[in-house]
Amino acid sequence: MRVLLGGIIVSLGLWTLPVQAQQVTNTQVEAMVEALRLAAPKTGKTNDGLYSAWQITPGIIPSWSKQCIGRELTPQELEASPAKAREIVSCITRRELQKQYAASSNNEITAIRRTACWWMTGSTSGCSSSSTATYVQTVLDFYQQQSAKKPARQVSTSGNYRPQAPKK
Numbered sequence: 001m002r003v004l005l006g007g008i009i010v011s012l013g014l015w016t017l018p019v020q021a022q023q024v025t026n027t028q029v030e031a032m033v034e035a036l037r038l039a040a041p042k043t044g045k046t047n048d049g050l051y052s053a054w055q056i057t058p059g060i061i062p063s064w065s066k067q068c069i070g071r072e073l074t075p076q077e078l079e080a081s082p083a084k085a086r087e088i089v090s091c092i093t094r095r096e097l098q099k100q101y102a103a104s105s106n107n108e109i110t111a112i113r114r115t116a117c118w119w120m121t122g123s124t125s126g127c128s129s130s131s132t133a134t135y136v137q138t139v140l141d142f143y144q145q146q147s148a149k150k151p152a153r154q155v156s157t158s159g160n161y162r163p164q165a166p167k168k
Helices: 002-016 026-039 058-069 075-080 082-103 108-121 130-149
Strands: 153-155 161-163
Touching: 026 082, 026 108, 026 130, 058 075, 058 082, 075 082, 082 108, 108 130
Parallel strands: none
Antiparallel strands: 153 161
16 A cells, blocks of 8 residues: 555656756757758848858857857857857757757747747747748748758767668
């Protein structure tokens, strides 16, 4: 009887725990990074004040680069190195996607929308109207296209990535 009662108590305790956010996968991050790049504003100006293929504002570049690669980059250094830009954008995107998965109870579409909104405005809400809504939808569309193209990946015990067979 005690064992049964103990099992019920443990089950109830586990049931009331908050939902744990799933870890975002490398495939999800890669798809989001590419979606942000594809949706980046096309100003048509050479010196539009935004940097890299992701059109990043200059003021955030030193902070993001310090967080992600351990040293501050200038906007010009970021612009000159597409590989560093992708590395930094991937790092920041992973962090934000993880937060948004947790905030949305692991709802992928909501997490993508909230991350796109944050990327454009610095806030995860308020992007349901005007040009920001169009931007968020564009990012989501590109994300879904990129996700459909990429096979799922898993990390091997050596830390290297290897393709995973598609699920049927």
